[in-house]
Amino acid sequence: MKQFEESMYQLIVETSTVLPADVRDAIRKAREQEDQGTRAALALSTIAGNIDSAETNVSPICQDTGMPTFVIHTPVGVNQLEIKKHIKHAIQRATADGKLRPNSVDSLTGANSGDNLGAGTPVFHFEQWEEDQIEVKLILKGGGCENKNIQYSLPMELEGLGKAGRDLDGIRKCIMHAVYQAQGQGCSAGFIGVGIGGDRTSGYELAKQQLFREVDDVNPNEDLRKLEEYVMEHANQLGIGTMGFGGQATLLGCKVGVMNRLPASFFVSVAYNCWAFRRMGVLVDPQTGEISKWQYKRGKGNAMAAADEAAKEEKQPEKRREVVLQAPITEEQIRDLRVGDVVVINGLMHTGRDALHKYLMDHDAPVDLNGHVIYHCGPVMMKDEHGEYHVKAAGPTTSIREEPYQGDIMKKFGIRAVIGKGGMGAKTLKALQEHGGVYLNAIGGAAQYYAQTIKKVEGVHFLEFGIPEAMWHLQVEGFAAIVTMDSHGNSLHADVDKDSLEKLAEFKEPVFA
Numbered sequence: 001m002k003q004f005e006e007s008m009y010q011l012i013v014e015t016s017t018v019l020p021a022d023v024r025d026a027i028r029k030a031r032e033q034e035d036q037g038t039r040a041a042l043a044l045s046t047i048a049g050n051i052d053s054a055e056t057n058v059s060p061i062c063q064d065t066g067m068p069t070f071v072i073h074t075p076v077g078v079n080q081l082e083i084k085k086h087i088k089h090a091i092q093r094a095t096a097d098g099k100l101r102p103n104s105v106d107s108l109t110g111a112n113s114g115d116n117l118g119a120g121t122p123v124f125h126f127e128q129w130e131e132d133q134i135e136v137k138l139i140l141k142g143g144g145c146e147n148k149n150i151q152y153s154l155p156m157e158l159e160g161l162g163k164a165g166r167d168l169d170g171i172r173k174c175i176m177h178a179v180y181q182a183q184g185q186g187c188s189a190g191f192i193g194v195g196i197g198g199d200r201t202s203g204y205e206l207a208k209q210q211l212f213r214e215v216d217d218v219n220p221n222e223d224l225r226k227l228e229e230y231v232m233e234h235a236n237q238l239g240i241g242t243m244g245f246g247g248q249a250t251l252l253g254c255k256v257g258v259m260n261r262l263p264a265s266f267f268v269s270v271a272y273n274c275w276a277f278r279r280m281g282v283l284v285d286p287q288t289g290e291i292s293k294w295q296y297k298r299g300k301g302n303a304m305a306a307a308d309e310a311a312k313e314e315k316q317p318e319k320r321r322e323v324v325l326q327a328p329i330t331e332e333q334i335r336d337l338r339v340g341d342v343v344v345i346n347g348l349m350h351t352g353r354d355a356l357h358k359y360l361m362d363h364d365a366p367v368d369l370n371g372h373v374i375y376h377c378g379p380v381m382m383k384d385e386h387g388e389y390h391v392k393a394a395g396p397t398t399s400i401r402e403e404p405y406q407g408d409i410m411k412k413f414g415i416r417a418v419i420g421k422g423g424m425g426a427k428t429l430k431a432l433q434e435h436g437g438v439y440l441n442a443i444g445g446a447a448q449y450y451a452q453t454i455k456k457v458e459g460v461h462f463l464e465f466g467i468p469e470a471m472w473h474l475q476v477e478g479f480a481a482i483v484t485m486d487s488h489g490n491s492l493h494a495d496v497d498k499d500s501l502e503k504l505a506e507f508k509e510p511v512f513a
């Protein structure tokens with residue numbers, strides 16, 4: 001079955017680098033709804049360009065290639081142990097080739113296995129079926145959107161929505177709340193899978209299974225069909241928008257499944273997936289190991305940027321202030337920036353995420369950070385034959401995880417700008433004001449777009465933290481991001497959160513009585 005391993009390799013590469021047609025169509029529709037020149041439209045056009053680049057470069061759409069999760073149906077008699085072995089080899093190969101980021105981390109020591117294999121990774125779900133082909137479906141769901149999954153236990157009281165009971169209307173409220181609480185942190189506009197019932201484990205599994213449904217399929221259960229339609233219409237009125245920048249498109253898909261529960265339990269489990277909704281499937285001939293059919297309409301050759309050009313001709317984008325900065329940056333330059341400005345960075349920036357922030361709290365930095373820029377990013381890197389590193393994908397990670405550390409670290413080292421996505425909280429906002437700092441929101445998932453701005457990897461520290469967590473020193477040119485938190489106490493994230501909570505409260509009255 002040598003060919004089977006090759007087929008699995010193809011499936012993994014396609015899933016990581018080519019967004020399927022139904023997802024592309026949903027993103028296209030979202031773009032049509034946004035007014036040109038708004039922050040949301042700008043973000044969506046970057047996303048569209050990024051989707052095209054990933055396909056052209058055969059490189060990851062987003063640097064977080066997620067938890068590889070395989071759902072496999074086999075004819076009776078097929079050896080499932082062999083299948084697992086071949087898939088594991090294919091995963092190792094795809095990781096070595098820079099199509100997957102090494103993402104399997106020891107939960108106690110923090111050690112990265114380096115090849116995406118380890119206890120519990122990848123995830124396999126096997127089922128037998130009566131068909132004569134093997135079906136393998138794969139989803140690569142990143143950590144940022146995984147963190148926005150949520151499970152409700154009914155009855156309960158929900159922020160903005162009041163009591164949610166054990167009925168269809170209570171479920172409706174949970175789903176609306178799930179979209180609200182994700183804000184832009186899971187790289188909205190997103191897709192949700194909802195599982196009603198089960199226990200805590202099977203409920204989440206059911207929610208994830210829904211993500212394998214096509215975006216435009218119709219739920220055969222009449223109640224659930226109505227619920228899905230309601231959510232699609234009303235969640236998009238919350239005004240969260242792409243990347244939480246505000247706007248019309250917040251949710252691109254909602255799929256709901258139901259299963260039985262215990263009398264005492266009533267769970268509503270929601271799996272949130274970012275716009276970089278990477279899932280694909282294949283049918284494989286068990287004799288030859290070759291792919292006989294792709295299970296979703298593929299996105300290959302279905303360019304996103306063409307729509308962009310058409311849109312540009314219609315309306316002229318609104319002008320916004322653009323400020324070019326190069327580190328070291330002065331406090332005066334930072335105090336001049338306001339929410340809404342576009343900052344273009346040239347020169348040096350340093351990556352840092354969870355492990356580095358924790359480390360810097362009680363250690364010195366290995367390089368001078370005074371006036372410098374920290375980028376919340378865990379890139380995909382490849383080393384060439386001369387030992388030099390090259391960036392394969394490098395979008396931002398969710399910044400809020402650094403909330404306990406960020407303000408202190410900026411003050412301690414004189415850092416002037418932090419780049420990430422999803423925004424930060426009150427503690428950081430206060431520190432930006434006191435110290436003279438700025439938060440720049442990059443477009444989550446646009447890993448190819450940002451990789452192209454990185455001209456050279458100057459060096460690296462803390463490689464022992466693993467590739468994503470290491471501190472990479474990068475030379476960039478034309479790295480653009482939007483000021484969403486400034487040194488005057490303004491936060492776009494706080495504003496959007498407040499406005500969307502008010503809108504959420506408008507959906508308090510019962511709909512499905």
Ligand SMILES: O=C(O)C[C@H](O)C(=O)O
Nearest residue numbers: 064142143144378397398
């Ligand atoms: O781990 C990453 O690079 C990104 C992560 O998926 C996130 O959304 O924060």
Ligand code: SF4
Nearest residue numbers: 062142144187274445
């Ligand atoms: S960075 Fe955004 S697009 Fe990438 S996996 Fe995380 S949530 Fe998804």
